[in-house]
Every structure is written in C-alpha cells, then in structure tokens.
Amino acid sequence: MNAPERSAVHRADAAFQEMHGRAPSGVWSAPGRVNLIGEHTDYNDGFVLPFALPHRTAVAASARDDGLLVATTLGDDGKAQHATPIAVSALEPGAVQGWAAYPSGVAWALREQGVHGGADLVIAGDVPAGAGLSSSHALECAVALALLGLAGRAPDGAAGSPALSEIARWVQRSENDFVGAPTGLLDQTASLCCTEAHALFLDVRSGKSEQVLFDAAANGLRVLVIDTRASHSHTDGGYGARRSGCERAAELLGVPALRDVAVAELPEVLPRLPEELRPLVRHVVTEDDRVLRAVDHLRSGRMAEIGPLLTASHTSLRDDYRVSVRELDVAVESALAAGALGARMIGGGFGGSAIALVPEDALTAVEEAVVAGFALESLGTPRLFTAVPSAGAGRDK
Incomplete structure (x- = not known):
C-alpha cells in the first residue's frame, strides 16, 4: 500500500x-x-x-x-x-x-x-x-x-x-x-x-x-503531473455545451456517435456540418485515432513514441475543442522546451492539470522550467509530482 x-x-x-x-x-x-x-x-x-x-x-x-x-x-x-x-x-x-x-x-x-x-x-x-x-x-x-x-x-x-x-x-x-x-x-x-x-x-x-503494461520507469521515463491550480468545474456549462455540440453533429451526420466517423472521412464529412461544429468533430475523431496509435506503441514496447501523440492531443484540445487555458498552455510549452517527449492538458479542460512524458535524466530540468514559465507569466506556482499507475478502488479494512 x-x-x-x-x-x-x-x-x-x-x-x-x-x-x-x-x-x-x-x-x-x-x-x-x-x-x-x-x-x-x-x-x-x-x-x-x-x-x-x-x-x-x-x-x-x-x-x-x-x-x-x-x-x-x-x-x-x-x-x-x-x-x-x-x-x-x-x-x-x-x-x-x-x-x-x-x-x-x-x-x-x-x-x-x-x-x-x-x-x-x-x-x-x-x-x-x-x-x-x-x-x-x-x-x-x-x-x-x-x-x-x-x-x-x-x-x-x-x-x-x-x-x-x-x-x-x-x-x-x-x-x-x-x-x-x-x-x-x-x-x-x-x-x-x-x-x-x-x-x-x-x-x-x-x-x-x-x-496495457505502462511501466515508465522501466523505460527510463517519468510521467510528470503539473497541477496548474487553475480550478475547473464540469458544472459551469462549457463542458455540457461541447457535449451537446457533439451529439448534434452526430445527429446531422446520421451516425450513432462521432466514434463512427473515421479519420479518412473527415474531408468529406466536415463540409456537411455547420462551421461551429467542425472543430469539435475533428478533435473527437482524431483523438480516437491517437488513442489507438498510443495503445499500439505501448503494446510494442515503444513507450517513448507516444510523446508526439500527447502533444498533438493538446494542440487539438487547445485549437479545435477550445478547452485549454493559459496555465495549461504554459505548462505544456515549458515542459516541451526543456526536453519532455510530449505533453498535454488532461481532464475536461478550462483549468486543472497537464502531464508531460519526460526522460528520467531531464526530469529536474523540466520541473524547473515549468515553475520558471509560470513565474514569468505571473501565474501561481504549480504543484508537481510524478505519477505511477496504481491500483483501483477496493475495500481497505
């Protein structure tokens, strides 16, 4: 324990x-x-x-x-x-x-x-x-x-x-x-x-x-969690608005859910949608594809190769889904500049935390760069810790 x-x-x-x-x-x-x-x-x-x-x-x-x-x-x-x-x-x-x-x-x-x-x-x-x-x-x-x-x-x-x-x-x-x-x-x-x-x-x-086996330490890597301390909530409307937009897009496309749209279909599908729904669909469809590719890398023992997928996920969440905030962008940008293999915001967005996949020998440099990046932007000091995949829920006593 x-x-x-x-x-x-x-x-x-x-x-x-x-x-x-x-x-x-x-x-x-x-x-x-x-x-x-x-x-x-x-x-x-x-x-x-x-x-x-x-x-x-x-x-x-x-x-x-x-x-x-x-x-x-x-x-x-x-x-x-x-x-x-x-x-x-x-x-x-x-x-x-x-x-x-x-x-x-x-x-x-x-x-x-x-x-x-x-x-x-x-x-x-x-x-x-x-x-x-x-x-x-x-x-x-x-x-x-x-x-x-x-x-x-x-x-x-x-x-x-x-x-x-x-x-x-x-x-x-x-x-x-x-x-x-x-x-x-x-x-x-x-x-x-x-x-x-x-x-x-x-x-x-x-x-x-x-x-799926995920032992970062055995691969000379660490998962750094960056709690930006920019608090978020799922009950403030932004999350619900995006979910409703996805449901509306699926209905307009005549599919049960956006999961049923393939990446290769996006050039044909997106023009059929109202302009405000296109970025939402593009994010969900490409994000599903990124998950599948990340799993393939992990199954093949190529953990370091998921780094660019993490960064692409953040870019999509920032630009298409529009759920990032400055604190999250600073966390990602600072980590990448200091040697992280990939980084992205996690959770519903509008605040919260980011993660960075970091070579073990670059961990201190990345941590220092993130703290310095927040200070340069006059943001509050983030909380940093490395995450290790752990056990799920259960009875303890």
Missing part, C-alpha cells in the same frame, strides 16, 4: 472512531486518475487510456437503522465539515448542494438498485480537488463501494453481485442526474477498474477493456 493510500484510509478510520466512538464497519477507498490520452471521447462512444493515481479518497462507514445518510468530510486542514443529515428515501436531484451532493447522489442512484439503508460516512482524501484528476469520482466510487458493502452487495464476483462496469454506470447516473455534471464514463471506470503498473484501454461503447 502506498503512502497516500495509507494516509487517506488512516485519517478516515481515525476520524470515524473519534466522531462516533466506535470503529467503522469498514473502510473503502478509490483513486484519482490521469488520462494518458483520449479526452472528450468517452461521451462519444470512443476510446480512452487512463491509469489510476496513488492518491485516493477513503470512506469509513457503518450502517444506520434510521435510514439517514450522515456524511462528514475532512478538509486539508483536518477540520470536519458536516453535511445536514438527510433520509435516503428523501433524496432527489436538487435536494442537496455543495460537496454533500456527491455522496448523496450515489445513495440516490443506489436506492434505485435496491440499496435503501442509511449510513454514517466519514471521508478523507489526498486527490487534489479541482485539478482535473477526478477527485469527485474518487469520492463517488468510494462511497458507492462503501454503501454496497454495508448492504452485502460488494462486487466480489459472487452470484448476484454487481460488476464494476455496472457500478461505474450507477456513479455516472449520480453525477449526471443528481449533481448535474454531464460527464462520461471515463473517470468512474478508471477509478474502479485500473490496476497497478497498467493503463486501462477502454472501448466505451462495448465496455471491453484491456490492461
């Missing part, structure tokens, strides 16, 4: 005992994620390639017999924030606001699956919030496993137990319909299904997945 995981699990467990005067029935945790490549392709039935971070959100939980959901989260300063207790039977979209909407939304979605019981939840985590590293989905996935575990429905492969792919869709429903963020399936599936030392190659349409 890595250090961030121990920290989150220990903090949640200890805080639960302090608040409730007894040990929790169990502690479950789920990781944040880095999406190596494949951005805004998940809600277009396409391909993604994420891996789990060692940073996790943990939930210490016990069942209640009064039907109430009582949730507490620990801030970075260790102070507890208590949500107003609410009956699981009373949960409806719009009934809960703020951070408590995330665990409440999961309880609401699971209620439709026959999970009705109340619970005491104490939440602690190490996944940086607002950094595009899927902190909200780590929280939701950990809560989902906790509530299912308390109800005797853990995803353990026993007859009648839910598959991780089912749980991912339940979590997506909680995010889409309760919280109001129109996210796809990438983040939930990554948090639940990723494995140590691998990236998860997922065909979102079919649900088929493959664990």
